[in-house]
Amino acid sequence: MRNFHVFPRIVLATVPALLLMVSAACHKQVPEQAVRAQLAALQxxxxxxxxxxxxxxxxxxFIGExxxxxRGAHQLxxxxxxxxxxxxAKIGPIQVEVLDPSNAIARFNLLATGGSGGLLPDSGQVFAVETGWQYIDGHWLLRNASWKPAL
Known part of the structure; x- marks a missing residue:
């Protein structure tokens, strides 16, 4: 049970990383496609x-759980x-809700794996994740993230 607290941190670390890898292309896409691309980049x-x-x-x-x-997310x-x-990180089906041309919410399930192939946390629990995205200076960036056990 000790690793239970590690998984939410992996969730937080995962979401931002995907965003950077495709940020250059995202400004040319519609918001839903751009957010999905950023999540792929995070993974x-x-x-x-x-x-x-x-x-x-x-x-x-950015603010998370x-x-x-x-800075804390980077260090984590x-x-x-x-x-x-x-x-x-394995991201499940993604639902994107575009609030306006520069704000969107993406919801998905996430399962993190780590160590020598074992599940994190030890219980292998899946989390429901909600992320808030904003189009800032030509890039879709993660503004907030929250999660809770999905099962």
């Missing part, structure tokens, strides 16, 4: 174990990548 950054890419996907004023901010991702040799 790719997690798979690549790139904490800087995770950080770069976050808005300057328990007040986690951008870096720490997880050092601790777990094979960190990976």
């Amino acid at each position: 790719a950054a997690m798979d690549a174990r790139d904490a800087t890419a995770v950080r770069d996907l976050l808005a300057t004023d 328990q007040g986690l901010e951008k 991702a870096a720490g997880l990548f050092l601790r777990y040799r094979e960190v990976s």
Whole structure:
């Protein structure tokens, strides 16, 4: 049960990373497609174990669970990548709600894996994640993220 608290941190670290990897192309897409592309980039950054890419996907004023901010999310991702040799995030079906041309919400389920192929947390619990996105200076960036056990 000790690793239960690690999984929400992986969720937070995962969401921002996907954003940076496709930010250059996102301004040419409709908001829903751009947000989906950013989530794909976040998953790719997690798979690549790139904490800087995770950080770069976050808005300057990013806020996550328990007040986690951008710098803390970057440090958390870096720490997880050092601790777990094979960190990976599996994002389930994504529902995107476009609020206006520069704001959107994406909801999805997430399962993180790590260590030597074991599930994180040990219980293998899936989380329901809600993320808020904003189009800032030509890029869709993650402004907030929250999660709760899905099962």
